[in-house]
Amino acid sequence: MSENTHQDELPFTLLLVDDDLDVLGANARFLRLNQIEVVIAESADTAIERLKSERIDAIVTDLRMPGMSGLEFTAQARIIRPLIPVVFFSGFATVADVVAAMRLGAVDFLEKPVEPQHLLSTLKALESRYEGAIDSRALHVDVTSDTAPFRYRVLAYEKLLIEESLMKHDGHVGKVIESLQINRRTLNDKMRRLGITRHTHG
Amino acid sequence: MSENTHQDELPFTLLLVDDDLDVLGANARFLRLNQIEVVIAESADTAIERLKSERIDAIVTDLRMPGMSGLEFTAQARIIRPLIPVVFFSGFATVADVVAAMRLGAVDFLEKPVEPQHLLSTLKALESRYEGAIDSRALHVDVTSDTAPFRYRVLAYEKLLIEESLMKHDGHVGKVIESLQINRRTLNDKMRRLGITRHTHG
DNA sequence: ATAAAACAGGCAGAAATCTGCCTGTTTCTG
DNA sequence: CAGAAACAGGCAGATTTCTGCCTGTTTTAT
The missing domain is CATH 3.40.50.2300 (Response regulator)
Structure with missing residues (x-):
């Protein structure tokens, strides 16, 4: 690139x-x-x-x-x-x-x-x-919204799980994979789709 | 009822x-x-x-x-x-x-x-x-198990969402479909997979 | 600087899910 | 009881997700 x-x-x-x-x-x-x-x-x-x-x-x-x-x-x-x-x-x-x-x-x-x-x-x-990612807008709004579509709520939850695990492991993806017992490739894809970036935010 | x-x-x-x-x-x-x-x-x-x-x-x-x-x-x-x-x-x-x-x-x-x-x-x-909305015990048990694999935790969350919505709508699947904006066929399948039974009364 | 480790993404076949159409059953209403 | 409405599942094609293999980049350690 x-x-x-x-x-x-x-x-x-x-x-x-x-x-x-x-x-x-x-x-x-x-x-x-x-x-x-x-x-x-x-x-x-x-x-x-x-x-x-x-x-x-x-x-x-x-x-x-x-x-x-x-x-x-x-x-x-x-x-x-x-x-x-x-x-x-x-x-x-x-x-x-x-x-x-x-x-x-x-x-x-x-x-x-x-x-x-x-x-x-x-x-x-x-x-x-635009290319196959998820509407990030829906994701943060829907966590507590009881009118949000099922799919968005589940995605929001996935995002929370991953972000939490990332935070818990200081941004080390390898640890997250081990901890969540998720396929490395799957995790990478999910992170991209859900708009998750690793690195401690400030 | x-x-x-x-x-x-x-x-x-x-x-x-x-x-x-x-x-x-x-x-x-x-x-x-x-x-x-x-x-x-x-x-x-x-x-x-x-x-x-x-x-x-x-x-x-x-x-x-x-x-x-x-x-x-x-x-x-x-x-x-x-x-x-x-x-x-x-x-x-x-x-x-x-x-x-x-x-x-x-x-x-x-x-x-x-x-x-x-x-x-x-x-x-x-x-x-929040009246009668969420079974906090279920949330507690299923979601806190931070040793469970990612997939399992997401499924538990899906189950929770559906059960919550069912409860909220008195077991009326039609209302759940409308509320969660989920395909009827998909919901039926998920309920079967997740072992959810609708009790019209409890 | 160099090597090793960690990381991200392309690709593609496998697997799972989604969903429209149709049918049969159960529940409700009058 | 008869008709209507709600419901569940079979089936199959479309779509999405999963995941192993491989390559290239970035970070870390020596």
């Missing part, structure tokens, strides 16, 4: 929503430079239209916008595309804002000004999710 | 975790005055012990604690009790903190100093939601 010769045919398309046209344009430009197809919308209403008419794989939206807020917009968007991953960003977000966003199934919440590399890596993660 | 008599009304028991003993004591006192059974722990390690040895229905934990943080503690706790509702509280929480907490399935994130009424109403909501 010396260089990014991974020219995938699948066009990963992002819907970028922000009422600040300068920021919107700048971010869109940056993302396009990084091989991400970007559809822009300067308001939630416009974004809803885009969502209805175009094939969108993910949403990145500002929290505070005149008219419909990012939270309201996301609630609407979920009616159209229940599982679409949504990333929020905002300056001056309160704890309550973040809680509300995450309850709506946000994948992440970035602070404004958004660090381009952070946004990009978040989106790249979503992009890889 | 079902006995709605609420005969053996188990008290709703809360595990309150905070390294600040003054705050811990004050909150515990307030909650006890409001008919909530409170188990206190002044560290995450102690809390884990309490969780293993006592019947706990919900957790309220500080985010920042010396040693194991509230986040790490929650990850641990979820292994023992995957579905237990967790409420965080903290002063000076960053956006990243809140995101991490919600990803761990937090029910809510309160800001310190916690407004007693807010905490109380949050807990009351949990209490009503």
Whole structure:
């Protein structure tokens, strides 16, 4: 993997929503430079239209916008595309804002000004999710949700088991294999599908 | 059919975790005055012990604690009790903190100093939601056996989920299918494999 | 620096699961 | 009792997961 010769045919398309046209344009430009197809919308209403008419794989939206807020917009968007991953960003977000966003199934919440590399890596993660990975959004939301599909709940539990074992063994995969008595290849696959990364987080 | 008599009304028991003993004591006192059974722990390690040895229905934990943080503690706790509702509280929480907490399935994130009424109403909501929900003993036995292979533990969890849902819906498989969003045929197979029998009355 | 150990992923056949269609049984309702 | 609704399982093709073998990369130890 010396260089990014991974020219995938699948066009990963992002819907970028922000009422600040300068920021919107700048971010869109940056993302396009990084091989991400970007559809822009300067308001939630416009974004809803885009969502209805175009094939969108993910949403990145500002929290505070005149008219419909990012939270309201996301609630609407979920009616159209229940599982679409949504990333929020905002300056001056309160704890309550973040809680509300995450309850709506946000994948992440970035602070404004958004660090381009952070946004990009978040989106790249979503992009890889696209190829056979699991909706990480569903995973963390569903642990305590009694409305979540059976499958997601089980996957969430698998994720918890693996992460716990990883933590317990200081990130040593070999120990996890031994402890959980799971095939090495299976564990590797599960970790990738469930979006588990080893390394002690801080 | 079902006995709605609420005969053996188990008290709703809360595990309150905070390294600040003054705050811990004050909150515990307030909650006890409001008919909530409170188990206190002044560290995450102690809390884990309490969780293993006592019947706990919900957790309220500080985010920042010396040693194991509230986040790490929650990850641990979820292994023992995957579905237990967790409420965080903290002063000076960053956006990243809140995101991490919600990803761990937090029910809510309160800001310190916690407004007693807010905490109380949050807990009351949990209490009503939790009536007769989960057989904590089953969770305890099946999930805590940290020597069992991964596969076995996942199967035990599936069994638990299905049995819980069956119980919740009075043994009506149709409702379970709808609730868990699982294919009818798949559910039938799983029930047979896992040795689950529906008792319309118990 | 070099060797050894640990780790991740491609590949492919094997195994298991999922799920639509159909049938027969049991339970409910009037 | 008759009809309707709910339920369980057989069957089979589609899909997913599992897992051994092999290769290349990263980390650790000497």
